[in-house]
Amino acid sequence: MEFTNRAGYFMNNSTGYKSFVPKKLPPDPPIQFDFEMQTLLSNADRKLGRLDGITQILPNPELFVAMYVQKEAVLSSQIEGTQASFVDVLSAEYNQSDEQRQGDITEVVNYVNAMNWGLAELSNFPLSLRLIRRIHEKLLQHTRGSERNPGEFRTSQNWIGPAGCKLSNATFVPPAVPDMEAALGDLEKYMHQEDEMPALIKIAMIHAQFETIHPFLDGNGRMGRLLITFWLCQQEILTKPLLYLSYYFKKNRTEYYDRLMDVRKKGDWENWIKFFLKGVAEVSEEATTSARAILKLKEDFTKVLYEEEGNNSYYHKLLDVLFKKPFIKRHDVEEMLGVSNPTAGNIIDRFCELGILEDLEPQKSRNKLYAFSTYLDILDEGTELNNV
Secondary structure: OOOOOOOEEEEEOOOOOEEEEEOOOOOOOOOOOOHHHHHHHHHHHHHHHHHHHHOOOOOOHHHHHHHHHHHHHHHHHHHOOOOOOHHHHHOHHHOOOOHHHHHHHHHHHHHHHHHHHHHHHHOOOOOOHHHHHHHHHHHHOOOOOOOOOOOOOOOOOOOEOOOOOOHHHOOEOOOOHHHHHHHHHHHHHHHHOOOOOOHHHHHHHHHHHHHHHOOOOOOHHHHHHHHHHHHHHHOOOOOOOOOOOHHHHHHOHHHHHHHHHHHHHHOOHHHHHHHHHHHHHHHHHHHHHHHHHHHHHHHHHHHHHHHHHOOOHHHHHHHHHHOOOOEEOHHHHHHHHOOOHHHHHHHHHHHHHOOOOEEOOOOOOOOOOEEOHHHHHHHHOOOOHHHO
């Protein structure tokens, strides 16, 4: 069923283009909770709860969260055209990238910093337009887009469309500045409004509304995806920031944009929400599977080390280090374990024999780079550049 003008309407502007004027949330007429939506909501809630619960059994949940924040940063940035993989980011300190790739890596690092900074601020301040602006500033600093008013809502018209398109032939024109300001104020109120709307449906609408308002000159997509995690953490739906939908949006990019456009043009909130709920269930299940795989990997290699090397503290300490730093060189081991260079080399050689480390530069005799490849294989899924 279509509800024309339910989400808003297009308004003629004096220069000849039509900009969108969003209506306040929640929609009127209200969301139709049919059987399919109820089923999808129940499934998403259950799988999200399972993901949140698995952090209670992980030996180092903060480490898992930190790695997943980096993975989300890579995926979210790739949607916007960044050409940096998860492996590129984790190995950046060892690789001399070209200027373009280094800039892409900086964008990902900014995303991680913005995420971590914003989550820390949420413990002291409510999620607000002011906080969103400050997070956005950190997101864009020293990168492409840094000249496009980071941390400030736009004061001119923007538009969405293919590369190089003009306002006159844009796919979608977000609200004019006065309408944008009014819509942002309404959205901020809705984010804090207490009602009976299920949390996952509410954040689905908040994300769509933010993307429709498009309040920044650059970085709206990344900021809108960050907003999902921030709001769910603020509402204590998540105890750890582990729900990241960028992988799902990346795999289903065309449908993602089509569903958002159908909200704007047809008022079709229901199919957007169903699409969003499917994503929550899918990525929650994938993250839970990854967490379990990492837990098993740690248990398996710990067992191997006890069987082969007994209770040698150097070996077990290095294994712990690799879950934080999956790329490593001999001098790293020397410094972290406080051992001599030859001893560090012997430990690395043994880890290679046991299948824990992989020699990435067998042709070299010195200063080799090694990788904890089995761990990276679990985390790297979906971030390869050929999947962009």
